Amino acid sequence: MNIDELKNIVFENGIVGAGGAGFPTHAKLSAGVDTVILNGAECEPLLRVDRQLLAVYTDEILMTLSLIVDTLGAKCGLVAIKSAYKAAIGSVKNSIGNYKNLELKVLPDVYPAGDEVVLIYETTGRIVPEGSIPISVGTIVMNVETVLNVYNAIYLKHPVTEKYVTVTGNVKCPSTFKVKVGTSVAELIEKAGGCLEEDYEIIMGGPMTGKIVDRKAPITKTTKAIIALPKDHPVITKRKTNISIELKRAMSVCSQCQMCTNLCPRHLLGHSIEPHKVMNAVANGIIADTTAYTITMLCSECGLCEMYSCHQSLSPRKIISQIKTKLRQNGVKNPHSKKPEKANIMRNERLVPMERLISRLALNKYNVDAPLSADTIVPSGSVIMQLNQHVGVAANPVVKVGDMVKEGDLIGDIPNNKLGARLHASVEGVIIDVTDHSVVIEPRGDFNG
């Protein structure tokens, strides 16, 4: 197989970064890479998907990674797994000897080990320059489930119609399910035995970077977790704080202690992001130094500064995110391009252990197993297939109301030369609605029997 053939298979089958980013995978695959890194860090608390897939589908994942390394003409593939994921490490150790171009890299159990820039440093010692992408240092990073999806596409001719999702938090039976894309969050909560309290909120994604969603929200190709938490849980109340109140709090209580900067993972790799400077500029209305605003473009939004570092419970990330959005809306481009050669000498001492992060987030009681279920969840109601569940342009619907579709049929396509990912029906059924945002399928036929 050559690179174009691989890219074509990946594009045809609608594969995107399944770890949460949603970047169309075919656009990442190119020559000029010497190292392909398999991201098995899964660094958000409570998530279980990638470590389970690595333990169960070890050979499918490793053989596909090995094929990708060879096809791209890279020298090696690094399988990066956190030290805490013993079953995954054991399984990979048993098989990796069969793949001469692969090597296991055990990561420290810290947050955010899965951030691409952090992961590349931990596995290769290279630092991605400011505002750059992994290929600038000869690497590409692929999520575990993404590589499994490439396996499904190449060997089983199966497009992305299913997703592995950990359903956890305040539910009766925390579990990891394989679900049809487009299934509602409510159905997953139900399959996990329901929530133990009536008054709860749902986070889609991890507690650090996920978003509060409605019960009707559909699972997408990037959903890694559904976490039910009581409405007054600190992770929920922090999400709901109002930006204007956060700005006022920054003005009145930011002590400029710099702890947010000292622990910032990107800052520790030599990038110019310094959240305390942003807070100072915002709190005091300083506009003479525009750098304090443009450095926001170097923030990965990992959330460490506001969920862990700040002793005053301020929200640097929220404020940084707001500034970044405004700058982009006004056409301001990132002016920073420093190429750090070394990480901060204090970096190792300032890494944030997962155990302490989980404790700080008051998630200890929810940090339990969520075993991988053997069955695929069959939706009982309609599935909502979002047309923009990836980076780039939204897919154009290629079906209309009344059409019958089978699982795997193309329902959304991407115009030529545009970045995006194709969309396939996740169930057999009839199209009952088509809008600019989604295609809705009502399951019919034996499949739903």
Ligand code: SF4
């Ligand atoms: S950690 Fe909090 S109080 Fe300290 S500088 Fe940062 S935002 Fe201000």
Ligand code: SF4
């Ligand atoms: S969210 Fe905070 S800690 Fe994370 S990269 Fe941005 S500034 Fe740094």
